Amino acid sequence: MSLVSIARLGTIATVTVDNPPVNALSQALRQGLWEAVATCDADPEVQAVVLLCAGRTFIAGADVAEFGTPPVAPHLPDLVARIEGAAKPWIAAIHGSALGGGFEIAMGCRFRVALDSASVGLPEVTLGIVPGAGGTVRSPRLAGVAAAVELVTTGRPVKAARAQALGLVDAVVTGDLAGAACAFARQALTRPLPPPISRRAIAAPEAGFWTAREAEVAKAAKGAGAPLRALSCLRRAVEAPFAEAMDFERATFLELRGSEQAAALRHVFFAERTAPRPRHLAGHEPLPLRSAGVVGGGTMGAGIAAALRDAGLPVVLIERDAEAVARGIANLQAIFDGAVKRGKLTPEQAAARLAGVTGTTEYAALAGVDLVIEAVFEEIGVKRAVFAELGRVCRADAVLATNTSYLDPRLIAAGVPNPHRFLGLHFFSPANVMKLLEIVPVPDTAPAVLATGFALARLLGKIPVEAGICEGFIGNRILKRYRAAAEGLVRQGVAIAAVDAAMRAHGFAMGPFEAQDLGGLDIAFLQREGARQAGQAVPETLGDVLVRAGRKGQKTGGGWYDYAPGERRPQPSPAVAELLSSQLAPASAMAPEAIAQHLVGEMAAEGRAILHEGIARAPADIDLVEIHGYGYPRWRGGPMFETRDRA
Ligand code: 3H9
Secondary structure: OOOEEEEEEOOEEEEEEOOOOOOOEOHHHHHHHHHHHHHHHHOOOOOEEEEEEOOOOOOOOEOHHHHHOOOOOOOHHHHHHHHHOOOOOEEEEEOOEEEOHHHHHHHHOOEEEEEOOOEEEOHHHHHOOOOOOOHHHHHHHHHOHHHHHHHHHHOOOEEHHHHHHHOOOOEEEOOOHHHHHHHHHHHHOOOOOOOOHHHOOOOOOOOOHHHHHHHHHHHHHOOOOHHHHHHHHHHHHHHOOHHHHHHHHHHHHHHHHOOHHHHHHHHHHHHHHHOOOOHHHOOOOOOOOOOEEEEOOOHHHHHHHHHHHHOOOOEEEEOOOHHHHHHHHHHHHHHHHHHHHOOOOOHHHHHHHHHOEEEEOOHHHHOOOOEEEEOOOOOHHHHHHHHHHHHHHOOOOOEEEEOOOOOOHHHHHOOOOOHHHEEEEEEOOOOOOOOEEEEEEOOOOOHHHHHHHHHHHHHHOOEEEEOOOOOOOOHHHHHHHHHHHHHHHHHOOOOHHHHHHHHHHOOOOOOHHHHHHHHOOHHHHHHHHHHHHOOOOOOOOHHHHHHHOOOOEHHHOEOOEEOOOOOOOOEEOHHHHHHHHHHOOOOOOOOHHHHHHHHHHHHHHHHHHHHHOOOOOOHHHHHHHHHHHHOOOHHHOOHHHHOOOOO
16 A cells, blocks of 8 residues: 555645554655655646645654664655745645654645644654754744744644644644645635745844753753754754754754664653553453542542543542541642642633542442542551452442552452452552553453553553562562662762762652652651561661651651751751761762662662563563653663663
């Protein structure tokens, strides 16, 4: 089947691209479009060309899968120039997403008509590259420098209405896109054509513009290199002639395409798209998800309930008494109010989200729901009592899930009637924000129930990773090793602040000690104490010493660091130095990069053990856990990717 087909509607030719799933610009498609220009140019009857796409979207960009191989002609910049220079004006008819090379093709067209549901964007920086076919050179000519800087350096797509306001598209239509674009073309032919974008002038920005943008972009990039490089391409587009700016952009694109960051971000791109549809579940239909229950209205339960409501499911929230129900509802209200404050929801939407939650102490209210997620106190007796109730009241085919992070789900499942519908769904706090969902089947879990866990993740917009059963599953098990290794460095005499600074320099938002101070040291401490009381030999950690001295983190005014009242800035603590003095070697310096390499290596070593034991199915799954649950810098690709070449 041909990737490009041409039809004629009177004086308008339609060129239709059909390269599923997302019309990515493979070499064959570029070739097809190259020839389409010649065909339309050669047809004397044709006065304008409408570029359409079949399937779910307009051209979603270059074919990312081709980035590992040398570029083959026709190159995209040449194709865009050829469309721009065609004898007949081209009109891009955009539905779905016009992204990256797709939007660059659209900017080669003389006009852009978009469906109201469409979006356009230049997301290349999210793949560690810059646009490579004129995106940085044409976008400021089309929409002005400020809009282009936002589009190119954030990589965030914009919706049709905003795209029109910015000048990125000429018309927004509803209904029949092809018909509307052809009508637009006929209308356009009645007037003098605007010049091609490459020939338009750019208004120079005000003095100090670039310095201010550089500071902003560097801050937002958090160590990723592409956004600043994209900014320098935009600057060149403003300060140099078109052809010179194109050469500069192309050279930057080709350089970055082969970079480590681009390889890492491509790895994450494909991992994120593979994870939601695991191959071993192919053919297992998920069960319907039309309504849900959550047991427990604390921080975690309320966050889960909010995530379910955000996805449109009605939710029954169970708590043990009326007061706790009221607290749970208040927690939800606070989440939705926060969304209103941040402009994510209108007050009406927030009210509707809350109205869809039924708070009650009556388990019987769960009789009809498709799924229940338990998020009560981490104590086996409490959890088993909940599941005994659920077994009594829920439909026999309702999926029953525990959100435990440390307990063995097999012990929680013991005694549940129809245990094949039981599984672990481990959310990360705040559950309505964090993208990661660890899905933990027990031996009895039916494949359709496991598939339902993945379907839930898709519904909630989360990244699902299947984890086997061990203490801490994938993420918390690696976290434990990471913290132990960080303590190990401190024992060797490396300063606490030096460890944190090294991990920040590596791209983490926080180092391991700052992060513990923020979250509280007591949770992990209590868990270790529990294990000790159960007779396990759990060595005393440095964190234990601090908690025993009342230093539980920011909430107690101090943990690994001291905090001035009301302040969140960590200050090295003489009290901590004193408390730990007998356990620490004399102060010794270690290079930040060596610290980071050591700690990343430890995480990866635990990851390899996890893979070996079959707790994770693939190294990429471990990388997704770290990136989406633990703040691992995305542009490093995760610990498994980062250490892939190490022995
Ligand atoms: C670029 O354009 C560089 C140029 O400036 C310069 C060149 C010289 N390539 O996301 P989905 C696959 S850089 C190859 O689940 P959705 C994806 O792997 C590129 N494959 O669909 C998946 O495969 P499978 C700039 C791609 O409906 C399938 O398509 N463009 C590409 O939820 C479905 O994907 C981007 O960064 C690709 N470019 O969302 C756009 N894109 O079925 C990236 C997708 O085998 N793409 N696939 O698992 C997206 O943002 C979303 O895919 C999109 C659709 C919004 C389009």
